[in-house]
Amino acid sequence: MTHIADTLMRSIAAFIVMMIITRILGKSTISRMTYHDFVATITLGAMTANLSLNTSMNGWQVLIGIVTFSGIAYLVMALALKSRTIRKWVSGQPTVIMEDGKILESNMRKLKMTMDTLNQELREKNIFNIEEVQYAVLELNGKITVLRKPEYLPVTRKDMNLQTSKQSFPVELIMDGQIISDNLHQNHLSEEWLVSQAKSRGLAIGDICYAVRSTNGQLHFDRYDDRIRQPVDKE
Template identity: 55%
Template sequence: MNDILEILIRTICAVVLIMIITRMLGKQTIAQMTYHGFVAAITLGSITANLAFNLSLKSWLLAFSLITFSGVLYMLTLAALKSRNARNWISGKPTVVVENGKILEQNLKKLKLTLDTLTQELREKDIFDIEEVEYAVFELNGRISVLRKPEYLPVIRRDLGISSNKIAFPIELIMDGKIIVKNLKQNQLTKEWLDEELTKRGLSLEQVFYAVKSTTGNLFLDLYKDNIHQPIDKE
């Protein structure tokens, strides 16, 4: 019973510590799987797991190790922000694998990538014919960025001379049936305005699950009662 209680306390401490540390390190470290991020994820996960479950090691030593390693990661992050050379060493550099429509075999070898992997990455970008590619770059996070040849670029509204209306950021107003008062205030909207909009549609707040003012300024509503009698259930 004592072991179970100790594991419970250690697990809670481990979760709290790792949450604090990930916030301290910032979103970039956890969102992009660079060399730096890869090492950080593996090591932090290993130390945290030992802190939670390894009763043969003292918890304060593991906590100290976790905090020390996080401090080193934080210092590396600061160094990467201030120096491009440090950033290149810590996170690596993007690598061009297609230039002027030509595959750079030597760069593929450096990355230990095969042509199969390259063509797969291109297919995930909806490119099935490598002839369409002008430049392709493997980024720090292992994903590929592609610039198509001019003749294969999609047509946009500006090419057709069609003017575009200004697009605003969507504003969530109701979530899980509750009004998000903060979003109303930040966007100079009032509860009275929202109530009036719902009344126009013959609705009450209790009926609305989700509401958002879209990029075009229209109000989108999703109700608790969807009136879908046979919802699709894809297993």
């Protein structure tokens, strides 16, 4: 029973420590995985597993190791932000794998990338014909970015000289039936205004699951009662 309690406490401590470390390292570490991020993630994961499950090791020693390694990872990240040379060594550089519509086989061999992988990445960007590609670059996070040839680029409103209305960032007003007061205050809106807008649509706040002011300024309300007799349910 003592071992179970010890493992439980160590697991809780490991979870809390990793949440704190993740917050310190920042969102960018989660969203993109460079060489440095990959090494830090793998090592911290192994050390956290030891803190949680390896009861033969002193918990405080493992915790000190985790904090020390996290400090090193943070220091390297801070230095990389200030020095392009260190950033290139730590994170690597983007690699061009297609130039002027031609595949650079030598770069692909250095990256150990196959044509199957390249074609898969292009298909994920809705490009099924490789002749549409002008440039393709393997970024630091392992994803491929593509510049299409001019004749394959989509037409924009600017190309057609069409007028465009001003857009703003969408503002969530209600989520899970709860009014998001902070968003209302930040956008100089009041709960009374929101209630009146809901009433004008024959709704009470309690009827609404989700409400958002979209980029064009229009309000969208999604009610709990969808009034769909036979909703689609594919398992």
